[in-house]
Structure formats: structure tokens, C-alpha cells
Amino acid sequence: MSLRRAALVVAAVLALAACSDKNLRKPAELKDISNPAVQPSKAWSTSAGDGSGGVYSGLRLDLQPDALFAADADGRVYAINPKNGDRIWRTKTKARVISGPSVAGNAVYVGTLDAEVIALSRADGKILWHAKLPSEVLAPPAGDGDTVVVRSVDGHIAGLSAATGETQWLVDRSVPNLTLRGLSAPVIDGNRVFIGFDNGRIAALKTGDGQPVWEQVLSVPTGRTELDRLIDVDAGLLLVGGEIYAVSFGGDLACIDADTGQILWRRSIKSYTGMTLAGDLVVVTDESGVIWALDSHTGAAAWKQDALLYRKLSPPAAFAGYVVVGDFEGYLHWLDPKDGRIVGRSRAGGDPIRSPMVATDNLLYVLNEAGKITAVSAKR
Numbered sequence: 001m002s003l004r005r006a007a008l009v010v011a012a013v014l015a016l017a018a019c020s021d022k023n024l025r026k027p028a029e030l031k032d033i034s035n036p037a038v039q040p041s042k043a044w045s046t047s048a049g050d051g052s053g054g055v056y057s058g059l060r061l062d063l064q065p066d067a068l069f070a071a072d073a074d075g076r077v078y079a080i081n082p083k084n085g086d087r088i089w090r091t092k093t094k095a096r097v098i099s100g101p102s103v104a105g106n107a108v109y110v111g112t113l114d115a116e117v118i119a120l121s122r123a124d125g126k127i128l129w130h131a132k133l134p135s136e137v138l139a140p141p142a143g144d145g146d147t148v149v150v151r152s153v154d155g156h157i158a159g160l161s162a163a164t165g166e167t168q169w170l171v172d173r174s175v176p177n178l179t180l181r182g183l184s185a186p187v188i189d190g191n192r193v194f195i196g197f198d199n200g201r202i203a204a205l206k207t208g209d210g211q212p213v214w215e216q217v218l219s220v221p222t223g224r225t226e227l228d229r230l231i232d233v234d235a236g237l238l239l240v241g242g243e244i245y246a247v248s249f250g251g252d253l254a255c256i257d258a259d260t261g262q263i264l265w266r267r268s269i270k271s272y273t274g275m276t277l278a279g280d281l282v283v284v285t286d287e288s289g290v291i292w293a294l295d296s297h298t299g300a301a302a303w304k305q306d307a308l309l310y311r312k313l314s315p316p317a318a319f320a321g322y323v324v325v326g327d328f329e330g331y332l333h334w335l336d337p338k339d340g341r342i343v344g345r346s347r348a349g350g351d352p353i354r355s356p357m358v359a360t361d362n363l364l365y366v367l368n369e370a371g372k373i374t375a376v377s378a379k380r
Helices: 003-020
Strands: 041-047 068-071 076-080 087-092 097-104 107-112 116-121 127-132 147-151 156-161 167-172 187-189 192-196 201-206 212-217 238-240 243-247 253-257 263-267 274-278 281-285 291-295 301-305 317-319 322-326 331-335 342-347 364-367 372-377
Touching (some): 068 097
Antiparallel strands (some): 116 127, 147 156, 187 192, 201 212, 238 243, 243 253, 274 281, 281 291, 317 322
């Protein structure tokens, strides 16, 4: 069985498992919120193509000072005015785009199902170059203006020239026989890139040549079955100052020293979605839909919210003094970061929200699976 097929099989098996016991896995019903503390309102909305086409992808929004960038599975890449939703430019790449966009320097990068990275001009969307990789580029590329670091589903990590797309270095990492469908995006900081792997490890590599700086075990496989032994690090890494927060499907969330790779603290939480920092709290949505808030310095649990069980939550976002999560019906749930109470609710269409939300001081930007982008403001 190919690695790609194995990943798809796991996704299907997990979906079936979630449906096998309707009583245990039934999504929680939403309860009315008395005296909501926040009244979100839609500032604008627009369409960025057809979204992911209903398949799991690494498509996301990238918010920059000059534009909000988006892409869809039909190969269209967009630059949008973040103030009003007007289109600045659109490019049809004619590729099956599956990840990105990611902006670095003067370029916008997307990855494709057909093992390509495409670079476009940030100013006008003109295609600058195509680069061929060994397999599907499911993780959004990461760049620093000189090097573009790319991951493919077969375990390869490549460093490409930002100017030409030429491969500068290539690292081959082993991939377990069975994995979830998903890849954690590389995170670049200075001359290092941090990556979470399907084998439960976190590594720091030099961006210049791909040489290892350190490697740390986040999770080890346990259990009797292959499904029990899944330990993928698929959620995005959270880099704050000199510390990295990482979580795995194996059930470990840890704070890691970015310079040495030493684990500073560890908690038992299972997730494939993502995290955000809300003040001194690391907030994470786990695989069953529980939202956890942990002290960022010690890992001690501050609170947990389980009123949204099995609603297939998005990574959380910190915005306007709240924690916001999306769900499979397009609802946005607004939580008080002090105690985790749900204090508001809004809706950004009827399709699932799975990709990370991004924000300015005034607007929260939400991309749903159908490609709809909604800008939301918060009124107390």
C-alpha cells in the first residue's frame, strides 16, 4: 500500500470510527447563550474559488500588510484587500493546488497534488517558477526570502532557492506505514526551520543546508493496533520567543526549548488541529472537541471546555480578547480566556471551518471548506 493511500485509509477509518457509535460520537447540540458578552458581526465576505473541494488539504489564509492571500483546489490563487474584501489579483495556475498560500519576500508559494511548488509574484500574481518534488506537497511551504522549505507526503524535506526554485538540499525522513492525512507546516526562525514529523518527532534543521541542529521525541507509539500507534505531529507548531509548543496525535503536548530541543514541560493531550497563545495561556482543541487552556510556563491546566464535543473543531484563534473556534457547521464559538465559558456565537456560512483563522486588531478572517472568506468584527 502506498503511503498516500495509507494516509487516506486512516482518514476513512477514523471517520467510520467516529460514526460507529452514534451515542458516543454524536456532535454536541448547541445551547443558547444567555446574555452574550460579545456580538460578532460580519464586516464583509467574498469567495476565494471552490475551496478544498471537500478533501483534506493544507489550504489556508496568509495575512500580510499588503493583502490577504488565499487559494483553491482548482489552482486559483488570490490576493484580497483585507479591509473590504475586494480582489487585488487572481491567477489561474491550472494546477491541483493542495497547500498554501505562504508569503515570503516578494513571492507567494503554493503546493500541489502533483508534487510541485509554484511561486507567484506577490505584487501581481505572475507565475515566477515551478519546482518538482518527489510527491504531493500537502504542507504549506515556508520561506525566508532566500530559501523555501517544502515537505512532501513521502517524508522528503527540500530547501529550494527562492529566486529560481532550484533544489539546494534534500533530506529524506522515514514515514510510518500508516499515518493520518495531514502534515505540519515547516516554521522558519532565523537560520533554522522547525518541523514536526509523522513518527512523533520534532526537529530543527539549518535552512542553508538542511543539516540537523537537534531532534526530540514528542510521542512514542503505544497500543496493540496500528491505529492505536498513530503518533503524527500534524498540528501547526507554535513558536513563541525561544519556545516551541507542539502537539501530537499520540497524546503529547510539550513546550520545547527552541535552541536545544530540551522538553521544558509535557501534558497528555491528543490533537491534530492546532494551538494559539492567548495571553499566558496555550489554547488547543483536542481530537474529541475539548478545548484546553494551559499555563504557557508550566503546562498546568487553567480550564477545559467540553460543551463542543465531536463538533470537529478548527484550531483556536485569539482575537479581540477572546478565544474563537470554528466547527463543522460553520459556527464560530467565542470563549472567555479567563475561564473558558462560551460567551458568544456567530456563523460564517454553513460549511466546515478547518483551516487556521488569522486576525488583525479589528478583524478576524475565516476560511471555510467551500472557499468562502468572512471577515468578522467583535462588539462587546
